[in-house]
Each structure stands twice: as structure tokens, then as C-alpha cells.
Amino acid sequence: MQLFGRQHEREIIERVLAEAQAGRCGVLFARGEAGIGKTALLDYAGAVADPLGFRVVRAVGMESERQFAYAALHQLCAPLLKYDAALAEPQRDALATAFGRKTGPPPDRFLVGLAMLNLLAESAEERPLLCLVDDAQWLDRASAEVIAFAARRAHAERLVILVAARDTDDSEAAPFAGLPALTLPGLGDSDARALLAAEIRMPIDDALRDRVIAEAHGNPLALLELPRNSRPEILASGLDAHERPSVTRRMEEAFRHRSAELPAETQRLLLVAAAEPTGEVALLFRAASHLGIPRSAAAPAENVGLFRIDSLVRFRHPLVRSAIYAAATPSERRRAHEALAAAGDARVDPDRRAWHRGQAVLGPDADVADELERAGHRALARGGMAAAAAFVQRAAELTPEPALRTQRATLAAQAKYEAGAADEALTLLALAAQGPLSPFEAARLTLFRAHITFYLAQGSELPSEFLDAARALAPVEPRMAREAFLFALNAALIAGGDVRGVAEAALAAPPAPDPPRPLDLLLDGLVSVYTDGYAAGVSVLREALISFCDEEVDRDIVGHTDSDRWLWLANRTALALFDDDLMRDLAVRNVALTREAGAVATLRAALVSHSVALALSGDFSGAGELAAEAAAIARATGAAPLPYGDLILASWRGRAAETTALHRESIRGKEEGRGAEVTLAHYALAVLHNATGEFLPAMTAAQRAAESDELAVVSLALPELVEAAARAGRLEEARAAADELCVRAQASGTRWARGLASRARALIAQDRAAEEHYRDAIEQLTGSRAAGHLARTHLLYGEWLRREGRRRDAREQLRTAHDMLTDMGAAGFAERAANELRATGEHPRARTSAPGVVLTEQELHIARLVATGATSREVAATLFLSPRTIEAHLRSIFRKLGISSRRDLKELQL
Known part of the structure; x- marks a missing residue:
């Protein structure tokens, strides 16, 4: 086909088609004004691809079809459905349900996306595949998100995805933001003249031709339609000089005039x-x-x-x-x-x-x-x-x-x-509120409005809206009222509101049902903590967490359980109790349940929780893999990233630039805030400064973190504050933090908590009693999952021994600390241990890097999954990639590790 101009764009399309033939997926998002030639460019791609052996499939967005879910996706996938037998059963079922070929619970949108990705990959195995999506600004939302998901996850397939959308402020094109962009400008003057000469056969006055070219601004459709809608005598004489509206409006007017x-x-x-x-x-x-x-x-x-x-x-x-x-x-x-x-x-x-x-x-x-x-x-x-x-x-x-x-x-x-x-949704709630409303309906509307407002703003005043709903629901729907009180408490914790005030208000919540749900126990325990003190609520909170672990899963028609939304809070509460076993069990359960349900949006938060649990246990590699997977899901779904896992991991690894950048981003515009994100960022900064021995800045950051009402953040911050204040010579602040930590440890009773409390006593001790506390701390922490804190306790004990002049004993502790911290990748603390060793007169031994060091975190995650015996297809389903992409990663892994088979991976024990 003839395409005037567009040399640059044609070269790009020809290149991505050639790369796809070689097994490297190509994705382009073409944007431009109406009539600029996006459809012509897609047609050109189809014409070039056909003789190269590509199968070409198309979908076109239509404004009046945006209300039909998966309508555009069905256009694109219908010619490929013969390959659905190769899909995993959950994917095949999700796609069949989305297309109305099967009944069942609504499929998770990104499980549909994974099904589409693998459908495209299966087709591309047979012959290269070109997917053309035009007028993407008018795609139904479900199709747009699924196509964008597949475009972001395709890597090693013989596949090209070209998406074209009109330049508009309309958010319907938002799912494709971030894809490799191709912006179409207007045609140059010479190309515009050539197009006009080729398509308009009637005589055109030179001055009118110049004016048409100038007014069209290189828009091909405008170049053709404007003269076509003038009478022949006007074209020949140029006698039509009245003021002209915009090009798009003129084209619409021209079409209306013609019709x-x-x-x-x-x-x-x-x-x-x-x-x-x-x-x-x-x-x-x-x-x-x-x-x-x-x-x-x-x-x-x-x-x-x-x-x-x-x-x-x-x-x-x-x-x-x-x-x-x-x-x-x-x-x-x-x-x-x-x-x-x-x-x-x-x-x-x-x-x-x-x-x-x-x-x-x-x-x-x-x-x-x-x-x-x-x-x-x-x-x-x-x-x-x-x-x-x-x-x-x-x-x-x-x-x-x-x-x-x-x-x-x-x-x-x-x-x-x-x-x-x-x-x-808020606009529709205003319509609903016109009533008439029963007391229950009015209260439910208030609760729903609070949810939406919290989603949009997350302001500190929002807990009051949840409280209004809870109070209104209490006499008509007690179970829902209790959940509303828990929403209010959680909102206050996240946004930094009046947590104690909300807890006191929740004392008026209706009694829990018999038997109580896990969320009922969680509410009662949190209310006790914030009204009567930490120790008062520990036993009920632990009972709640055990209930979450043991709860029978019975999902409703839309795939939810009552506890789904509370597992994130349950994970934080386990951390607040220093219960490393429950923290791990809840994190593993949360990930398993969300994976099984295909709930990708929920999976992201579950992965972050598990990442935090692994980081605090010293498994930085595992934590990094899960954080990378969560970030990949955020990119694929267009969701805002959750920085918690990355912050904790970066700080413990001693990565100063990454930690400070994440800290800066987390507190931006909220410098005086006490919400969970802000205070957790201060905790991470305290860890980083303690790692590098900058104890006064560490103390300041830890104090700000310890001001939080979020139980988990305070439990994390107190050990950092004790260490920083004690090492900075600020014993009064250190003792106050140690006293609070010891109160929590006595109430918690876990080995992790008792170990941290003993270490705190050692840091503030002024005599030889410190050694007994250090030894007890090491014994307690050895029986816990808190390997990072165990290694740091060896470091602190070694530093104390060196200051006491006991160099030989100090070297033993410092070697242990250096080895443990180096192995887990805590570079900042490891360097601190190395410096202490040098001060004793011993040069720290170089550690041999583990095989996984040369791999990216995603490659390491894939390698470990494959080492368990998982097939490429199973790994692909777990990581929301295609099997061919997994195979490409495996080739890179084998090359980097110098191995040649999956059996070799098992033997490496990564």
C-alpha cells in the first residue's frame, strides 16, 4: 500500500516486525490527533507483515460499544481460540467466563490477561503474530486493561502488538501509558502536497492549495476532506476566505455537510x-x-x-x-x-x-x-x-x-x-441518597461513601466518616457495624488520625457474634491495646491471628471471603506482637490464597507482606524476589506501587541512595504526618543510619517512627531507637525506649521480643551486667526467625567487648556477625563489622559470593522455582509471564551460572 511520508514510522514498524521474527516481542503505542493516519499506519504494518508469514488479528474500539465488557478483546482473540486447549485450566475458565461461554464467578481481570498472553504466545509458536488495536481510546475498560497487561508481559514471543489511540484527555487510553510510544506528527509540506495531488483530481487554485495545506497542519484526513467538501468553482478560483474553525471540527462539519x-x-x-x-x-x-x-x-x-x-x-x-x-x-x-x-x-x-x-x-x-x-x-x-x-x-x-x-x-x-x-461512583451515590432510604440503606450508603472518599483522599478526617456509618449500622446490622469500626481504626492508622479517639468510639460497637469471626477478635484486641495499653490486647490479638490462619476458606460468588481485606492488617499485627511464626504463616497463607483465587490486585499487597517477613528474617534474596514480583504486578495493572517492602529491604541492605530516595518519595508533602507510610519511611532511615554508624541521625529518624500509632512501626522502631540513642550517648532517651520495648516483650513472650529486650538492657547497662544480657539476647534470637537482629546482636556484643579491651573475645563475635551479615547481603552492617574487626587488628576474610549474586532477583526467583521441579508453564502461571519468556530467562540463567540443565539448578541449592 502507498503511505505518503512516515519514513521514520515505517522503519520502526519494519524493525519490530523483523525482531519479532527472531523471537523478540515488539510493542508500540501510536498516538495522534484524529485523521493523522494512525489507521493507515496499522494497515501498513498488516501489509508488510502478511508476506513475512505473520498471522494478523485486529480489534477496533467503538465509542458506543464501551459498555460491553471484553467486546474488543473478543474481536482480537476470536481467531485464536482454537489454541485455548493449551492454557492452564484456571486461565481457560477465566477467558471462557469473560467471553460468556461459561458461567461462574467473575474472573480476575489479570487472570484473563494471563490467559490472553498465553493464547497469543501459543499462536506465535506456530507462526509470528501481529495484533493491531485501533481507536484504543474507545476500548471497553476491561479489554484495554487486559491488552495492556499482555503488552507489558510479553518478551520472548514472535509477537508484535500495535495499539493506536487518539490524543485526548480521556482517561480511557490510560491503561497503555508507559508502553513504547510512537507519536505521529503531521506530514511535512512536500508529503502533504504529494498526497493532495495524488488524491484530489480536480483543479485547485494555488492560493487555496497553500491555505488547505497550512490549515490542515499535515493532517492527512483534513488534507483530503477539506477540498472534497468545496464546490469545484471554489476549488478552481479560491474564492472562499471566511474564518475557519479547528481541523477536527471542520472535518466533522464536512462529514455532516456531505451526509x-x-x-x-x-x-x-x-x-x-x-x-x-x-x-x-x-x-x-x-x-x-x-x-x-x-x-x-x-x-x-x-x-x-x-x-x-x-x-x-x-x-x-x-x-x-x-x-x-x-x-x-x-x-x-x-x-x-x-x-x-x-x-x-x-x-x-x-x-x-x-x-x-x-x-x-x-x-x-x-x-x-x-x-x-x-x-x-x-x-x-x-x-x-x-x-x-x-x-x-x-x-x-x-x-x-x-x-x-x-x-x-x-x-x-x-x-x-x-x-x-x-x-x-460518588455522583451515583448522590442519586441513591435521594431515597427513600431505610435506616440500613442510609447507613450502608454512608459506609460506602467513606470507602470511596478514603480511596480518593486518605485524609486524617476520614475515620469519622467510617464511625458515622458504624454508629448508624449498629442497631440495624451489628456484624457490618463491627466491620465499619475496624475500617475506621485501620483508616486512622494508615492516615495518621486520632487512633485512640477512634478506639474509644469503637468501645460502643455491638458485641461480637458467637462464635466471633477473626475480624471481630482483631477489632476487640486493637481496641484494648489503644484504650488500655499494649499488654491488655496481646492475648486477644494472638487469638485473632491464629483464627485467621485456621479459617476455612469459603468464597462467595464474587470470589471473596470476609477476611480477605483484613489479612494485610493481620500481618502488620503479627509484626507488632513480634510473633515471627504467625507473621510468616499469615504471609504465606495470604499469598497462597490470592494466587489460588487469581486475585492479582490483592496478590500485590500479599507479596509485599511476605517480602517484609522474609527481609526481617534475613532472607534478602527471597524478599527481593517477592518485592520484584509485586512491582511487576503494579506495572502491569497500572496500580500505585507499595513501597514498604522496598524500603525495608533497601535499608537493611545498606543501600543509601535507594533508601533516601524512597524515604523522600514517601514523606513528600507529608513531612509532619504520622501515617503508616511516613513513619515506616523514618524507620527505614533509622536502620540505614545505624548500619553506617551515624547514630544521631538514626536516633532522630527512629524517634519520629516511634511516634506512630501504628503498632507494627513502633515495634520495629524501638530497637533502632535504643541502639542509636545508646551509641550516641543519649542514655535517657535510650532507657525510655528500652523500658517500652521491655513492656512489649513481656506481654508478647516470643523469643524474638525477649531477645530484643535483652539486647536493649545490654545497650543501656553501665557495668559488666551487659555481657549477661548480650548472651541472653543471642540465645533468645537464635531460637527465632529474626536472623538479621541476631547478626546485629553479635555485632553489638563484639563492639562492646572491643571497648572493654577484650580483643580476642571481640573477634569471635565480630567474625560471626561479619559472616552472617555478608551472607544475607546486609552490606552496611557488614562493613561496620569489618571496620570493628580491623580495629581489633584482624583483617576480615573475603567471602565467596553465592551463585545467586550474578542473577537478577527475577532470574533468581525463576531459578529457585525451576529447581523445585516446576515446569516452565507452571512458573509462567505463578509469575504472570508466558512460558516462552520463562525459557528465555532460563537460557540467561544457564549462561550466567555456567550450567546446561534444570538438573544442574537443583544441585546448586540456590
């Missing part, structure tokens, strides 16, 4: 076609027949190039469709939708028929509203939250009965919120 000159029945046929985005020819003509429009009415529109009819109805450009639909009167649009609803088959596509009926009615209509709600529930069952929201919102608008309208508006708001449209 307005057509026969009335042709205009009506065009409107019906514009109102039905599927392009199904038979449906168009059935609807036309309903309106008394003959098939011959299509010919005039085809003759002037507004659309063509072959296997599908195809408009010349999306602007033609939008211009025709926008130019119609509301009554004309309703008649078109009414005809399409009458022509549709309720058995084959009930959702589309319902949508057209919803657009056809004027004013409330109970029957149509019922049909739209049923369509919304079907969309929800497929995991199409945005589609469900659109259907149920329209159902609410058409519902005449006030109470049912409120119910539907609430359901639509929930779907909007789940789909990520929190602002729109």
Missing part, C-alpha cells in the same frame, strides 16, 4: 449504522426494514465515500460515525435505537438489545429498566465492572419506583467504584 446532501432515507440508514457499532450487515438491514428503509438507500452514501458495506458496515473514519450521530435530533436517535432493539435477537445478544432499548425510551420505563439490570448482572458475572455500571446506571435512571431506583443507583455506584471510576 446532509444525501436522500432522507440514506441519512436515516446512516444514523442506524452509526448507532450500532458491531457493523453487522444483517442487523443493519433488519433495523432499516423496521423503519421502512430499502437496502438501495445505502448506495448514495457508498458513492460519496462515507461508508462501505462488505462483510461488515465500515465508516470511512470514526469522525463520520460521531458526526452523523451528533447531528441527529434526540427523537431521531431514539427511533434508530428502537429499530435496532426490534431487529436484535434477545436469545443471541440480550445485552445489546437491552442497551438499545435503554437508549430508545423517553422517560421512566420499568420493563426496560428490569432488562437493563439483568444485562448488568450478566456483565458482572463476566467480570465487566465498567459494563455492569453502565447498564445498571441506565436502569436506575429509567426506574420509576423510588426505592428500587435507590437500590440500582447504589449497585451502579459499587460497580463504578470497582471499575476504578470513584468520582462517578
Whole structure:
């Protein structure tokens, strides 16, 4: 095909196609204004790919089809479904449910994404594959997120994904942000003139030609459409000099003008076609027949190039469709939708028929509203939250009965919120609040509004909104009221609100049911801690955590349990209790449950919790692997990163630049805050400064962390504060922190807590009693999972022995500390131990690097999984990659380690 200009863009496309043939996936996100030539560029890619042996599949976003979940994804994947037998069963089921071929709980969107990724990979194994996605700004949200997920995760496949979207402020193109971009500028002057000369055969006045080229700004569609909509005598003479609006608006006006000159029945046929985005020819003509429009009415529109009819109805450009639909009167649009609803088959596509009926009615209509709600529930069952929201919102608008309208508006708001449209959800809640509302419905709306506001703002005033909901729910729904109180407490902890005030308010919560749920025990334990002191709540909190570990999993229709949302808080609480066994068990359970459910968004937080548990146990490699996986999920899903795992890991590893950068980002705009993220950042800075021996800055950071109301952060910060203050000579501050730590240790009773308490006593001791405390600390910590603190205790004991003049004894402790800290990768503390060894007159021995050092954290994670006997397909499913990408990583791993087989990996004991 002939493509004027675009030399740079053509070279890029040809290069990514060539690289894909060699097994390196290519992804491009092309952006530009309407008419700039994005579709032509995709057509060029298809034309080049075909003789190279590529299979080409396409999807096109349509503005009026955005409410149909996975509609665009089905376009893209339909030709490839013969490969679904190769998918793992959860993936195959997720894809079948998304496409409505199977009933079941709504599939996790990113499990659908993994299914699509592997479907593309399976096809690409047979022959190279080119996926073309046009008008991405109009894709349904579910399809956009899944396609973007696959584009970010494809690496070693013979695959190219080209996505094109119009430049717009519309957030619908947001899922593709961050993909390799290709911005299309206007054509240069010479290319614009060549295009105009080739396509416009009528004589054009030179001055008018210059003006058209100048006004079009290199936009190919504008270059062609502007002169085509001028009379021949104007083209020849140039006598048309009135002021011109914008190029896009002029093109739409040109299309409207061209359609307005057509026969009335042709205009009506065009409107019906514009109102039905599927392009199904038979449906168009059935609807036309309903309106008394003959098939011959299509010919005039085809003759002037507004659309063509072959296997599908195809408009010349999306602007033609939008211009025709926008130019119609509301009554004309309703008649078109009414005809399409009458022509549709309720058995084959009930959702589309319902949508057209919803657009056809004027004013409330109970029957149509019922049909739209049923369509919304079907969309929800497929995991199409945005589609469900659109259907149920329209159902609410058409519902005449006030109470049912409120119910539907609430359901639509929930779907909007789940789909990520929190602002729109608040608008729908305002509609729902118009009532009438029962006391329960009013309280539930208040709770839901608090959730949305917390999601949007996370301000310190938000716990009061949860408290208002909890108080309102208490007399009508006690179980939900207790959960609302726990939401309020958690919001205060995260945002840095009045935690004690919220806990005191929660004393008025209804009694727990019999038997109590894990979340009921968690609420009661936290309330006891914040109203009566740490020791008062420990036993109930431990009972709650054990209940979370032992809870039977019974997921509801949407795949949730009551405790899913609280496992993150349960993990933090285990850390607050210094219970390393429960912390590990809860973290492992959380990851296992979320993996099993395919709940990728929840999995990210679960991985971070497990990463923190591993970091505090001294397994930095394992912690890094999980943190890397969580970060990869955040990138793939477009979610905000959770910095907690990275912060703790970077600080313990002694990575100054990374820790300070993460600290700066975490406290930006919140320097005086006491929320969990800010105070945890101060804790990380305290660890870093203690590692490098900068004890006064470490003390300052630890003090700020210890001011937190978050139990876990304080438990982490107190040992850092004792060490920093004692080593800085600030014994008063050290004693106060040690006293608080000892109170917590006595209440907790774990070996981890008792070991830290003994170490704190040793640091503040002024006599030979320090040695007894150090030895007890080492004994206690040896029986715990806190390997990092054990190594640091050997270091502190060795430093004390050296200051006491006992060099030989000091060397033994310092060697142990240096070896342990080096092996786990705590570079800052290891260097501190090395310096102390040198001060005793001994040069620290060089440590042999473990095999995993030469691997990236992702490669190490893959290597360890493969070493357990997992297949490439199983590893791919775990890490949300394709099997071919896993094989590519394995080749790199084998090369780096100098091995040649999976059996060799097992023998390395990574």
C-alpha cells in the first residue's frame, strides 16, 4: 500500500516486525490527533507483515460499544481460540467466563490477561503474530486493561502488538501509558502536497492549495476532506476566505455537510449504522426494514465515500460515525435505537438489545429498566465492572419506583467504584441518597461513601466518616457495624488520625457474634491495646491471628471471603506482637490464597507482606524476589506501587541512595504526618543510619517512627531507637525506649521480643551486667526467625567487648556477625563489622559470593522455582509471564551460572 511520508514510522514498524521474527516481542503505542493516519499506519504494518508469514488479528474500539465488557478483546482473540486447549485450566475458565461461554464467578481481570498472553504466545509458536488495536481510546475498560497487561508481559514471543489511540484527555487510553510510544506528527509540506495531488483530481487554485495545506497542519484526513467538501468553482478560483474553525471540527462539519446532501432515507440508514457499532450487515438491514428503509438507500452514501458495506458496515473514519450521530435530533436517535432493539435477537445478544432499548425510551420505563439490570448482572458475572455500571446506571435512571431506583443507583455506584471510576461512583451515590432510604440503606450508603472518599483522599478526617456509618449500622446490622469500626481504626492508622479517639468510639460497637469471626477478635484486641495499653490486647490479638490462619476458606460468588481485606492488617499485627511464626504463616497463607483465587490486585499487597517477613528474617534474596514480583504486578495493572517492602529491604541492605530516595518519595508533602507510610519511611532511615554508624541521625529518624500509632512501626522502631540513642550517648532517651520495648516483650513472650529486650538492657547497662544480657539476647534470637537482629546482636556484643579491651573475645563475635551479615547481603552492617574487626587488628576474610549474586532477583526467583521441579508453564502461571519468556530467562540463567540443565539448578541449592 502507498503511505505518503512516515519514513521514520515505517522503519520502526519494519524493525519490530523483523525482531519479532527472531523471537523478540515488539510493542508500540501510536498516538495522534484524529485523521493523522494512525489507521493507515496499522494497515501498513498488516501489509508488510502478511508476506513475512505473520498471522494478523485486529480489534477496533467503538465509542458506543464501551459498555460491553471484553467486546474488543473478543474481536482480537476470536481467531485464536482454537489454541485455548493449551492454557492452564484456571486461565481457560477465566477467558471462557469473560467471553460468556461459561458461567461462574467473575474472573480476575489479570487472570484473563494471563490467559490472553498465553493464547497469543501459543499462536506465535506456530507462526509470528501481529495484533493491531485501533481507536484504543474507545476500548471497553476491561479489554484495554487486559491488552495492556499482555503488552507489558510479553518478551520472548514472535509477537508484535500495535495499539493506536487518539490524543485526548480521556482517561480511557490510560491503561497503555508507559508502553513504547510512537507519536505521529503531521506530514511535512512536500508529503502533504504529494498526497493532495495524488488524491484530489480536480483543479485547485494555488492560493487555496497553500491555505488547505497550512490549515490542515499535515493532517492527512483534513488534507483530503477539506477540498472534497468545496464546490469545484471554489476549488478552481479560491474564492472562499471566511474564518475557519479547528481541523477536527471542520472535518466533522464536512462529514455532516456531505451526509446532509444525501436522500432522507440514506441519512436515516446512516444514523442506524452509526448507532450500532458491531457493523453487522444483517442487523443493519433488519433495523432499516423496521423503519421502512430499502437496502438501495445505502448506495448514495457508498458513492460519496462515507461508508462501505462488505462483510461488515465500515465508516470511512470514526469522525463520520460521531458526526452523523451528533447531528441527529434526540427523537431521531431514539427511533434508530428502537429499530435496532426490534431487529436484535434477545436469545443471541440480550445485552445489546437491552442497551438499545435503554437508549430508545423517553422517560421512566420499568420493563426496560428490569432488562437493563439483568444485562448488568450478566456483565458482572463476566467480570465487566465498567459494563455492569453502565447498564445498571441506565436502569436506575429509567426506574420509576423510588426505592428500587435507590437500590440500582447504589449497585451502579459499587460497580463504578470497582471499575476504578470513584468520582462517578460518588455522583451515583448522590442519586441513591435521594431515597427513600431505610435506616440500613442510609447507613450502608454512608459506609460506602467513606470507602470511596478514603480511596480518593486518605485524609486524617476520614475515620469519622467510617464511625458515622458504624454508629448508624449498629442497631440495624451489628456484624457490618463491627466491620465499619475496624475500617475506621485501620483508616486512622494508615492516615495518621486520632487512633485512640477512634478506639474509644469503637468501645460502643455491638458485641461480637458467637462464635466471633477473626475480624471481630482483631477489632476487640486493637481496641484494648489503644484504650488500655499494649499488654491488655496481646492475648486477644494472638487469638485473632491464629483464627485467621485456621479459617476455612469459603468464597462467595464474587470470589471473596470476609477476611480477605483484613489479612494485610493481620500481618502488620503479627509484626507488632513480634510473633515471627504467625507473621510468616499469615504471609504465606495470604499469598497462597490470592494466587489460588487469581486475585492479582490483592496478590500485590500479599507479596509485599511476605517480602517484609522474609527481609526481617534475613532472607534478602527471597524478599527481593517477592518485592520484584509485586512491582511487576503494579506495572502491569497500572496500580500505585507499595513501597514498604522496598524500603525495608533497601535499608537493611545498606543501600543509601535507594533508601533516601524512597524515604523522600514517601514523606513528600507529608513531612509532619504520622501515617503508616511516613513513619515506616523514618524507620527505614533509622536502620540505614545505624548500619553506617551515624547514630544521631538514626536516633532522630527512629524517634519520629516511634511516634506512630501504628503498632507494627513502633515495634520495629524501638530497637533502632535504643541502639542509636545508646551509641550516641543519649542514655535517657535510650532507657525510655528500652523500658517500652521491655513492656512489649513481656506481654508478647516470643523469643524474638525477649531477645530484643535483652539486647536493649545490654545497650543501656553501665557495668559488666551487659555481657549477661548480650548472651541472653543471642540465645533468645537464635531460637527465632529474626536472623538479621541476631547478626546485629553479635555485632553489638563484639563492639562492646572491643571497648572493654577484650580483643580476642571481640573477634569471635565480630567474625560471626561479619559472616552472617555478608551472607544475607546486609552490606552496611557488614562493613561496620569489618571496620570493628580491623580495629581489633584482624583483617576480615573475603567471602565467596553465592551463585545467586550474578542473577537478577527475577532470574533468581525463576531459578529457585525451576529447581523445585516446576515446569516452565507452571512458573509462567505463578509469575504472570508466558512460558516462552520463562525459557528465555532460563537460557540467561544457564549462561550466567555456567550450567546446561534444570538438573544442574537443583544441585546448586540456590
